[in-house]
Amino acid sequence: MSPEIDTRPQVETQTLEVNLGPQHPSTHGVFRMVATLDGETVIRLKPVMGYMHRNHEKIAEGLTYIGCFPYTDRLDYFCAMTNNLALAVAIERLAGIQVSERGEYIRVIMAELTRLVNHTAVTGFLLNDMGAFGTPLLYAFREREKILDLFEAASGSRMMCNYVRPGGVREDLPAGWVERAWEIVRAYPKFLDEFETLLTKNDIILQRTQQVGKLPQPLAVSAGITGPMLRASGVNYDIRKVDGYSVYPRVQFKVPLGTVGDVYDRYLIRILEMRESLKILEQALQALPTTSPSISPKGAAMGKAPRTFRPPKGHAYGRIEAPKGELGFFLVSDGSPQPYRYRIRPPSFINLTVLEDMCLGQKVADVIVILGSIDIVLCEVDR
Amino acid sequence: MLPAAEALKTELEQLLPGVSVTLEGTALAIAAKDLLAVSRCLKDTDRFAMDYLSNVTAVDYPTEQRIQMVYHLYSMSQRHGPLTLLVNVDRAQPELESVTPLWRSAEFQEREVYDLFGVRFQGHPDLRRILMWDGFEGHPMRRDYVVEDQDNAPEPVR
Amino acid sequence: MSSLDQLFVEVTRSLVSRLPPWLAPWASMLATIGAIAAAAPVIMMYLTWLERKLIARMQNRLGPNRVGLYGLLQPIADGVKMFIKEDIVPRGADRLLHLLAPIVAVAPVILLFAVLPFGRNMVGADLHVGLLYFLALGSITSYAIFMGGWASRSKFSMLGAMRTVAQIISYEVPGVLSVVAVIMVTGTLSLVGIVEAQADHWFLFTPWGFVAGAIFFMSGIAEVNRTPFDMPEAESELVGGFHTEYSGMKFALWYMAEFLEAFAICAFTTTLFLGGWQGPPIPFWILAALLALLVGTAKSLALPARGLGVLALVALGGLYARQPIPSWIWFFAKTYVLVFVLVWLRGTFPRLRIDQLMGFAWKFLLPMALVTILAAGLWSLMPFPYGTVLAVLILAASYAVLVRWNRPASLSPRTYVLAD
């Protein structure tokens, strides 16, 4: 996509090289962009990462498979539950562990609640990057707190849940949890409507987001973009539908697709995805089986004595539709209780590949908005 | 749908005569030299239409003196996959052609493999360290990398 | 103490009359200057407190309530913090300009209050060219901001300064033109004259007055760099815009300049379009009763204090029951309503991008201001029914044309496929 930079002969001006980050109020963590500006227009933009790198993969090679779970909470700290789920799916594919029926439904409920939390927070931060003085962000966080209290009631911690295990979930849901979940799921659409009246047709937001940071479809597919960003460009690829893992095939829901693929489409796709998640939650809460245990016997035994779990030699790649995109775990096992190789396929990291392509020719103010619409979390980018 | 591994192997060998494809479970192990040929064939023939390279990573086997590159390929248009490609590279002189010209998603992941494993990729548009700071020596994800004492780690040069 | 309305005027007159005659003019001048110089920082401090409380309430929060009752001592705490904070000057900065910029920013803003009619014959200096004085002083802040941005020698400040100059200049033009309509109708530049001209009907309720007032208020917001026009100090991309490199007392001066000018814009909009201190003759006891009710039901106020407050207000209500609500209360009430609108905008909207900002000023506000002058002319010359109707028609037509012409093609509504 060659940027149409004004090449008519002009007054000879110098380009300005600005470091946006790593200490910068709106880079979602410690992320730096070396931007070369011609006045306000961006000519070159090189992302610089690695400030948050703590090599989670090397640490995991010294831990048991169960020991890795608390570390996955710290990957994308907005969606601890889906990070655990991705690792659990990978281990189950590696060792062929069966998941109990009730465990599957609890996992889907937790994953969709995490999607609500993530998309609400991201929309709030996107508005904060555009300059709204925190009001949409605080409305988003007010709703997020209610769901985090649900996570705390079930797993024991609001953000670092460490709740999903291969074979199901670590502990069964406490009494009264399902009723509280129903309350929140029923109250959420009202909040979304209020959120949309504040944002979706607001003229200032329309001007700031439409035709900004457009991502054409072929570039999106070739660059391995996944998640709401890909669907905003119109590609119908949702891993919940493609792989059909867990109980998603038994649940009816739609996949919203955008047309232009700019910041406005990504924003609205996230809002529509939240409405779809609410439909999934209603169906999952309705069909939650009460008979089967929340974790399969093999999974429970593994939880009790992690050292005894020795998966067969070989490798496996498990992936799920995390709120930010395709989160995958590639595990190589050499028969010992510790993974030989533990690779994380981070959606935020790979979605950043096209940051420069989208920002060329845009204004400085748009670079921040585009970065906000990509929805990255630096702990997952740097691992 | 993607054919079973054996049928895939035979089909590939018919399409690309000089290529030797061996089977490892459901994955296809190919030699380093025909990586580009196989990937272009997988990407362009509409029978496979592997237009989405989901994951590029490396696994270090110090005892066998080799680093194994792992590619997970999917097709977004025909919604099938994964097809796992395994490529072995000598551990002392790890050299390989880059697949970034075919799939842009490999750009950052190959830079990460170069940074953490030391595998050089020819034809990569911008092969630099991505996670470590530029002045860092050594490749931390290699199994023989000694994690030096944290207290007197060298001051990062930035 | 005959009338509450002229309370301050009589107090100063009685004090001044005790002095020897040759000293009297100096003393009254000193009294006025003293009043304004003391009121300005207090207004500024409690404007920051008010803004933090209002925005907090718009976000389901409480706002400062730890420092003193309802957080009333918070501004004083902020002031002390600003005094104590180290004043860092970047190494490459031009020290003199770096020091001068905040001073040049604050001085003209305090001078603005000289011509402002706070109440019936309560005005610092009743200049015949009061409005011109206001417009002239209003544009000095762009120099100060550019000085600050340039002197800090940092890329962010530089970008912020460049944006400010562009923004303030392009928003002064529609601001001044919208005021021309008022001058044309009232025939005088003196603010006191304008307020008196609005005795029976406020300009805001005339067709051209409403549009001119909206344009003046919007260009005022842009001149003060507040949301949705706060590009120069856009936190999200320029970290702090022109005052990134300021800290300590200099930053406090920047803060004071910004808030005082915001208050001045609201005050002048009230004076020009909302009838300044003019107000319907509501008896004073209604206001006193309302305040007593408010103080009585304040839960977190200690019981004795609450009782005392109610008693004082009832006594005051009784004393001045018959008199109308004093003019200066009307003035401050209207101004603080506009301050609430200012804060309300800041709590709701993201900011416009710099090129959209410019487009809005030149391509929308400027033509509308010109049309408003035409409408004002028609309204004032033609007899009642025709003038108003014609003005409304012209304004509506021009609004529609401009909106259609300005509408960027991209704002087409989108359809979203829900695939499975």
Added chain:
Amino acid sequence: MARRLVGFHVLRGMGVTLKTFCETYPWGRAVLRVLRIPSTNGLVTIEYPEVKQQHSERFRYFPFLVYDGTPDDLRCVACKICEQECPPQCIHIVMEKDAQGRPVKVHGRTLPAQFDIDMSICMSCRICVDVCPFDAIEMDNAYELSASDRFEHMLFDKQRLLKSNEYFQQIKPTEASEVDQRLAAKQKKTAAPAQAQPASAAPSSPPAAPPGAGPAAPPTGRTPGPQPTGPPRAPQSPPPGA
């Protein structure tokens, strides 16, 4: 027509903010009720020091060691499983040994002389509780632990970690009752065969009083002699049916 006007949606957006503004005041809520505008939220801020947030029962912060009856009666047998399984390796256990280096047995159970958890490293992931075969370690929910220095204060030694089973029942009733049921069941299993043995073997002489070695204060007040048939712990009331 009004919907397409430029400013219409801008004003509706401001309406949302105004409604939230009014919701936080009692008079505001009254006005909203009169105008029949649905309003749900009101103030969500909790003024922390005065009002504490209500945590759910499973809220976990840092682990603690459980003891029944007296602090010397702790359940931990220093088997070091949790030390191995702890991902950040923040638990350090030293088994109590007598002069010759043989582990000291009290009541037929070994016990830790030293049990440190470095709370600045612990990430409260609850894996130690999952893997502990003796239910000796549980998760606490006291989170007000701010300290001035990181090393001395945040390194919890055995004394600071020990908390009674009653405390555990008080903060986590359902979990505590499950643990007690499990222990009681295990107790019945071990107590049953013991009942058969004393009938046959003559009551052996009480073992020598445990030597005074070991840094911890010598456990006094311990009733030597073979395990009486009933539960050796302080007799608890039968755990209420969960």
